[in-house]
Amino acid sequence: MIPHPTGRALKTFQSRMxxxxxxxxxxxxxxxxxxxxxxxxxxxxxQQTRIAAVMPYYQRFLARFPTVQTLARAPESEVLKLWxxxxxxxxxxxxxxxxxxxxxxxxxxxxxxxxxxxxxPGIGTYTTAAVLSIAYDVPLAVLDGNVARVLAxxxxxxxxxxxxxxxxxLSAVAQTFLASQAPGDWNQSLMELGEVICTPQSPCCxxxxxxxxxxxxxxxxxxxxxxxRRKRAPVHMKIAAAILRDPRGRTLLVQDPGAHDTVLFxxxxxxxxxxxxxxxxAELEAHLxxxxxxxxxxxxxLPTARHGVTFRNITLLPFLANVGELPKLPRTRILxxxxxxxxxxxxxxxxxxxxxxxxxxx
Numbered sequence: 001m002i003p004h005p006t007g008r009a010l011k012t013f014q015s016r017m018x019x020x021x022x023x024x025x026x027x028x029x030x031x032x033x034x035x036x037x038x039x040x041x042x043x044x045x046x047q048q049t050r051i052a053a054v055m056p057y058y059q060r061f062l063a064r065f066p067t068v069q070t071l072a073r074a075p076e077s078e079v080l081k082l083w084x085x086x087x088x089x090x091x092x093x094x095x096x097x098x099x100x101x102x103x104x105x106x107x108x109x110x111x112x113x114x115x116x117x118x119x120x121p122g123i124g125t126y127t128t129a130a131v132l133s134i135a136y137d138v139p140l141a142v143l144d145g146n147v148a149r150v151l152a153x154x155x156x157x158x159x160x161x162x163x164x165x166x167x168x169x170l171s172a173v174a175q176t177f178l179a180s181q182a183p184g185d186w187n188q189s190l191m192e193l194g195e196v197i198c199t200p201q202s203p204c205c206x207x208x209x210x211x212x213x214x215x216x217x218x219x220x221x222x223x224x225x226x227x228x229r230r231k232r233a234p235v236h237m238k239i240a241a242a243i244l245r246d247p248r249g250r251t252l253l254v255q256d257p258g259a260h261d262t263v264l265f266x267x268x269x270x271x272x273x274x275x276x277x278x279x280x281x282a283e284l285e286a287h288l289x290x291x292x293x294x295x296x297x298x299x300x301x302l303p304t305a306r307h308g309v310t311f312r313n314i315t316l317l318p319f320l321a322n323v324g325e326l327p328k329l330p331r332t333r334i335l336x337x338x339x340x341x342x343x344x345x346x347x348x349x350x351x352x353x354x355x356x357x358x359x360x361x362x
Contacts, residue, residue, distance in 0.1 A: 013213050014179040014186065020209035021189035026196075029058060031188070036110035036135035037068045043130045044091050044122065051195075057086050069108055072099040080268060080344030087309075087347065089266040094122025112136050134184035141174035142187040143167075146194025151177070152226050153198060156215035161226045200226075232311040239264075239307075240284040240317040241273035241352045242299065243337070244326055251337045252326045253345075256291070264309050269333060269343045271318075271352055280317050292329065297321050302355035307348045316348060318355040 025031065028051070030042035041061060045054045061082050065071040071079070076096055083092035098120040102110060110131060111117045117128040125143075132138035143151075148161045151173050159166055179186035197204050205217045212218075216225045244252045253269040265273070272292060276283040281299050288294040299319040307314040326334050333343065340353055 009213070010177070013177070013210055016209045017189045017193070018179060018182060018185055021185060021192055025188070025192055029055070034135050034184075036131055038062065039134050040110055040127070040131045041095065043127045044095050045086065047091060047127075048088060049086065053086070057083070067108075068099045068102050068110070071096065072103040077344055081342075084268070084341075084344050085347045085350065087266075089268065089346070091122060097121040098123065110135065112138070114138075114140070130187060133187050137183055139178060139180040139183045141171075141178040141183075142191070143171050143174045144191070146198075147174060147187075147190045149200065149226055150190050150194045150198045153203075153216035153222060154210070154214045156219060156221060156225060158225060159227050160229060162229065235312050236315070237264075237312055238276050238280060238315045238317060239273055239348075240276045240280040240287075240319065241271040242284055242288055242297075243271055243302070243318060243320045243352065243356055244323050245320065245337060245356075246323055246326050249336055249338070250326060250334050251340075252292075253333045253335070253340075253343065253349075254291070255331045255333075264312065264314065265348055266346045268349070269345050270349050273352075276317065281319065284319060292327050294323075294327065297323065305351040305355060307351060314348070316352055316355075318352045320356060 028042075030038055033039070042054070042058060045058055045061075064082055065074060065079075074096070076093065079092050079096045080089060083089060086092075101120060102108060106116070111120075112132065114128060114132065117123055117132060118125070129138075129140035129142045133140050133142065145161075148167070148170050151157070151170050152161055152166075155173055157166060157169060161167065161170065174190075193208070193210075197208050201223075203222050205211050205214070205222060208214070208217070214222075216222045252272070254272050255267075255269055272284075272288060274283065274287045281301070284299060285297060288297060299321050302318040302320055305316040305318070307316055328334070335342065337353065337356065340349070
């Protein structure tokens with residue numbers, strides 16, 4: 001039986017979900033507080049990122065920026081350095097920008113009103129609903145991939161869940177099912193169920209507290225709902241990067257937004273690099289002549305590395321060049337190669353730097 005929006009079945013459904021969550025929820029650090037700042041930081045970090053990957057970053061980030069005021073006062077470079085390796089760096093930039101607005105315009109408190117929260121940089125409907133419901137008990141239902149999958153199975157909604165028609169239907173279902181007396185716990189219970197029980201493949205229906213209410217389970221459709229999403233065809237790229245090293249073991253990093261956007265280094269400090277085709281070494285040499293005025297250089301190929309960003313499959317082609325002197329130009333930094341972590345760099349840059357420790361066998 002499926003719970004009717006106004007019937008006793010809905011109350012039973014809500015009670016079972018809440019009781020299950022309160023008894024079995026995982027002990028996650030952002031669940032130990034109703035501080036909207038801590039919840040907000042967690043929700044932003046968890047966007048498109050697994051919980052296991054987020055945990056150490058979350059702990060370090062809050063140790064350095066325990067309040068929205070400390071985050072707002074920090075330079076962007078320090079925020080990016082602590083985010084380095086987590087990916088999707090626009091999240092960190094928007095978090096920092098939003099913190100400044102919260103301090104300047106909202107007395108240092110995450111806004112309680114829906115419109116004010118949605119006006120913050122990087123804050124969408126999901127993040128707003130999550131923070132306001134968990135921190136302030138605002139009766140707003142969340143809808144992300146996990147919640148959508150749970151609701152689609154309960155209601156046996158077929159097809160691509162991200163199709164606008166289906167997503168609107170699921171949004172209405174989410175709000176109808178919301179336990180308004182405990183919206184924070186309710187939203188987290190659906191997220192948790194999608195994470196640990198109602199998984200994309202092989203859901204654990206025997207352990208589900210609301211299996212009896214699930215049409216997909218009753219009708220044997222859990223393997224068919226939701227329908228597989230059409231994946232974008234992968235794009236294969238090659239990025240050649242030059243590690244310039246002077247006699248003191250120092251290297252050169254550049255910060256060129258144009259190059260960053262092209263070669264996906266997230267507009268952070270990086271080695272001189274560009275996307276190449278077949279003649280990687282020659283193309284990189286030409287790039288160094290054009291951008292750094294280096295006319296004579298000997299590039300030594302280092303072991304390649306793989307890097308993935310959404311639908312892009314990237315082959316990193318590092319080259320080492322020992323130089324007598326590093327060029328001193330605007331928007332560049334010279335520092336010991338071993339001290340790269342002192343600057344905000346992407347995981348791709350870390351992979352390129354690691355190749356120096358493993359030169360190719362001649």
